[in-house]
Amino acid sequence: MAKVKRTQAATRKRAVAVLERLRQAYPDARCTLDYTNPLELLVATILAAQCTDARVNEVTKPLFKQYRTAADYADAPQDELEQAVVTCGFYRNKARNIRKACGALVARFGGTVPETMEELLELDGVGRKTANVLLGECAQAAGVVVDTHCGRVARRLGLTRQTDPVKVEQDLMKVWPQEAWTIFSHSLVFHGRAVCQARSPRCSACCVKDLCPFPDTAEGKRIAR
């Protein structure tokens, strides 16, 4: 592609064009964690750290039948909950965070999941990524969700140079239209899984290759196919 302009206005314009293409390529882009209410999504996102959504969905299927309220999780014995989530990895920490977060929901929020970033970040096991998932999915408040796929694809597309997820989020908030924050995040994740994979991005088959500076970089020339 022609040399990419790095002004914020140019980047914003290119980001909109990227989103339009990705929306066509991935019309079903969405959160791939299964849930039916905010509490289930909170538990699922805590379990999803360093674990695939598919694995989390296997674990939460029986889990959500056994534990239905924040009090159910808060009152569960630590070892019992650990065994229920053991295949998600880091199960001791995740079980502890779920119990503590749900204890806080019972003590401070009437057993419901709060709907502001500040309150969500007070909960154990909830960082900005989890909070943005909850805001975007349940609170009708758009959030930029930066996971490993979103961050990698955004960097390759020249939408950010940052590697720290919080800084990536800040950059993307500047160049993405706010109403598209949530869907843009999901679209980049879908694209990262399907085409712009970490080790072998399939640039020749990519629907945004003419908008992406990566294939012309030294790294892109070395690894892209």
Ligand code: SF4
């Ligand atoms: S052109 Fe290559 S690096 Fe750029 S988004 Fe597409 S697959 Fe990823």
